[in-house]
Amino acid sequence: MDVFVCAGCGTELTAPVSRVALPVHTYYGAWEQLHPPLMEPATYAVDPRPTGPPWRPWKDVGAELAARQGVFAPVYSVSFGARNRIVIAPGDSRSMTLIPGKCEGYCRGVDGRAGPNLACEGCGRAVATRLDDCGMWQMVWLEPDAVVRRASGLPAVPPPDWDELGRPEHRVQPVEPDGSWSPRWEAAVGVALAHLVAVTGDRPVDLPAGPVAELLGHAVGLRLPAAPGARSLALAGPGLPPPRPRPDVLLVPRHPLTGASWCPPGDEGAVVPLDSGVWAYLAHPGETSPMPATGSLPEGVLRDDYPLPRRPWRPLAAHYHSFDDTLVRLPAVNAPRLRRYRDEYRQTYGGDADLA
Template sequence: MQPGTYAVDPQPTGPPWRLWEEVGEEAAARQGIYAPVYSVSFGARDRIVIAPGDSRSMALIPEKCEGYCRGVDGRAGPNLACTGCGRAVATRIDDCGSWQTVWLEPAAVVRYPSGLQDGPPPDWADLERAEHRAPPVEADGSWSRRWETAVGVMLAHLVAATQNHPVTLPAGPATELLGHAVARYLPPGPDARSVALAGPGLPEPWPRPDILLVPRHPVTGEPWRPPDREATVVPLDSGVWAYLTSPGETSPMPVTGVLPKGVLRDDYPLPSRPWYLLKAHPGAFRDTLVRLPAIRDPRLRGCYDAAYRS
């Protein structure tokens, strides 16, 4: 989470956990899980996540600080207590492979207005600004964790929307950056579904593709919808979508004409890319897919079982 921001997860998260075999399919579905997993969360709904630096007046509970890599992963439940009353109010997560977060328990905290005037939520047009684009590469030269997670979530929706059929991506950055990740889950073959980028500021793709790759609203999380609202849409992180639709200057060629014969540009840096191809975060893909009711379809369920239950 960025400083000064928060999010609310409407799904149950965190402990207590119960094994799938003990829960059963119907009870798991009431928890928002539609395919077999190792364990199902029966934790609180509507937990609030904030950046760790935004937490105040809380102290760790030493006996609840279990973790793997010399960190804390929240496996024992809330591990932060209010320094005033001593009540467990939140869970700090800071372990290997985990986002650094603080999850506030909805029944243990009270919302108070700050007194500051709320600004208007971002408009769809704000996605066209250069500063909204999320670059695909981290400062250390590795692929962006945000991109890996966003691609995993997007792929789960894409697999569900296509009923596990092959797809063809639009030429350009979408194919260059997402092609490898998509091919790992939807291999090429006959009867491919066409996919195109769509959203605010973009001309309507024609001919109309089978699936539109659209941005999520940066505040509400709701996917953008075309005017006719009948197209099949697959949501994508708005910062990733903004980069794919407007990656900035990518060609060293002049705006008009061509470079003189024999002249080479040596002042134009090529985009930095890791030595390995971008992959979807497997946990993000799986956790999203099992929460989609479409996974109950025999075709999708068979693929899921082959991948995760073998």
């Protein structure tokens, strides 16, 4: 395990933490809602892309410079913030204090608009940014040039691997306790749909019957309406039998440690990565029936009188910003067909509205 210390004075700024993949929903929450921490306790992740302020308008940046920042299609503004910023849960931060005058926010918290808002208690150096405003997952971003990673001296925790996906606790439920769709699901669907549009070249897709079609059918239909010549898609990943024949596209999990897409051995066909917790629910939904009030049922017998799973008042849709932000960061968006596709849906749904 590692700790991060101040590059100026050596003060420890975090509890011992282990690296995991950056969550796909990091930047996409539900508007006007307070969210829990993004990261699990004792974990951290790194974003290799430039993030946060300063921001520069697209018209002042141009396509060539924007591409060097990882953006391949016009957007309102392009980040020129630091690369390789480190995100932790707020509860894992240590010896940092808020900087007066840099704690602005939109509504019920701070949103980091003025840059780093946390200073090292040892030397006063600005080292991190706390984010917890409505619509944001609670998190602390450490500035890469202000901290140094060191070994904590604690035994290393076994890194997460593909076998994590089969554990019940890894599955992310699609519906929140209040009956709304999970914002993590909405963001994950948006990211996956952007990859699906890119690999199919804006062509329709046939979804397999079962949880994939039931939960994702509405969102996919909005982005890729049914038409002749549809591409075939199937769920695939560790622990699942390989689909035969091989469909045009495989919906696969991201590795919980590296974020890399799972691929069948020796297979170079098209794959679409999906948040591993969302994938795990689709692949292993598990039994949802309650236990009998008294006594027990014979082994292998399930009750058939329990309520159906909760479904919110509207079908599951992709988070607009997770879809568009992912699509503009895929070089394939420069293809004429996909550029026309993006222009058309932005005109239809607007550049800043969520698609429901």
